[in-house]
Amino acid sequence: MFPTPIEKTGPAIRISYQVAVPIALFIWLLPLLGVALTSVRPASDLAQGNYFGMPSYLAFDNYLEIFRNTPIGRYLLNSLIVTIPTVIGAVALSCMTGFALGIYRFRSNLLIFFLFVAGNFVPFQILMVPVRDLTLKMGVYNTWYGLAAFHIAFQTGFCTLFMRNFIRALPVELIEAARVEGVSEIRIFWHIVLPLMRPAIAALAVLVFTFIWNDFFWATVLTNSQDSQPITAGLSSLNGQWVAQWHLVSAGSILAALPPVAMFFLMQRHFIAGLTLGAVK
CATH class of the missing domain: 1.10.3720.10 (MetI-like)
Incomplete structure (x- = not known):
């Protein structure tokens, strides 16, 4: 009637669970990670079309600029x-x-x-x-x-x-x-x-x-x-x-x-x- 706990399942199911959970968590957090990465991306990267790659440098001053301007x-x-x-x-x-x-x-x-x-x-x-x-x-x-x-x-x-x-x-x-x-x-x-x-x-x-x-x-x-x-x-x-x-x-x-x-x-x-x-x- 109730699902079997993972601890009581076979080795194949436990390994699949241990692999699937980090992958699902990464997919779920991917939009948030993208926003966090863009928040420290310099404006020059965005002007050059670098939207998804690694930033040329980490522009933490974006957080100061947003309060100043x-x-x-x-x-x-x-x-x-x-x-x-x-x-x-x-x-x-x-x-x-x-x-x-x-x-x-x-x-x-x-x-x-x-x-x-x-x-x-x-x-x-x-x-x-x-x-x-x-x-x-x-x-x-x-x-x-x-x-x-x-x-x-x-x-x-x-x-x-x-x-x-x-x-x-x-x-x-x-x-x-x-x-x-x-x-x-x-x-x-x-x-x-x-x-x-x-x-x-x-x-x-x-x-x-x-x-x-x-x-x-x-x-x-x-x-x-x-x-x-x-x-x-x-x-x-x-x-x-x-x-x-x-x-x-x-x-x-x-x-x-x-x-x-x-x-x-x-x-x-x-x-x-x-x-x-x-x-x-």
């Missing part, structure tokens, strides 16, 4: 300004909605939960025009707080699904014992349920941070200026009108990828605990 510092700051409030807002709202839908039993519980989940299945491309018109009418178009509010609204559905299912797996006896002792519902949520949700909160924070930081579609739809564009949308402006500065774009892409990677490694222990907690009873 482009507003990438502002773009990185904009990404932080948008991403951090979004993570806090979406996780905070989902903790409360997940608690309400996971603990209380009322007639419309399942319907409200389905409404939260249904939003995740709507193709975001068809929402482009109405969402843009809505931000224009509300006066929040091309602002960081408009983009952050939009992300909070759309991420809360997925976060509620995550938190509700996590809370449903908690032992209900803890909550019933607290109610018998006369503890209010707010104090039950704050002092009993919320501490138990820390692994889930950490895992969800990493996921939402990665989703929002790497968002390109809505960053280009809802912002159009240097003062509000995140790094994903701002990278396209690093190319000149007549010349494509791919070495700077590649250097900016590497810099843009560092915060999510650092976030994952810093929260790796909590992230894995949050995803696997409750998997084995």
Whole structure:
């Protein structure tokens, strides 16, 4: 019924596995390696058509030039300004909605939960025009707080699904014992349920941070200026009108990828605990 572990298979399968894994990993990382190599390639190599060969020398000053000659510092700051409030807002709202839908039993519980989940299945491309018109009418178009509010609204559905299912797996006896002792519902949520949700909160924070930081579609739809564009949308402006500065774009892409990677490694222990907690009873 279940796949046989590699350790228990024959020698031929084990050797094939050991050979195939590095090859698959290299193929998967090849685009990233190409971007990293282009980020230290001098502009003269690109002008001469040397796109895929080894660079004539390693131009690490591309990373300094991108800060000196482009507003990438502002773009990185904009990404932080948008991403951090979004993570806090979406996780905070989902903790409360997940608690309400996971603990209380009322007639419309399942319907409200389905409404939260249904939003995740709507193709975001068809929402482009109405969402843009809505931000224009509300006066929040091309602002960081408009983009952050939009992300909070759309991420809360997925976060509620995550938190509700996590809370449903908690032992209900803890909550019933607290109610018998006369503890209010707010104090039950704050002092009993919320501490138990820390692994889930950490895992969800990493996921939402990665989703929002790497968002390109809505960053280009809802912002159009240097003062509000995140790094994903701002990278396209690093190319000149007549010349494509791919070495700077590649250097900016590497810099843009560092915060999510650092976030994952810093929260790796909590992230894995949050995803696997409750998997084995």
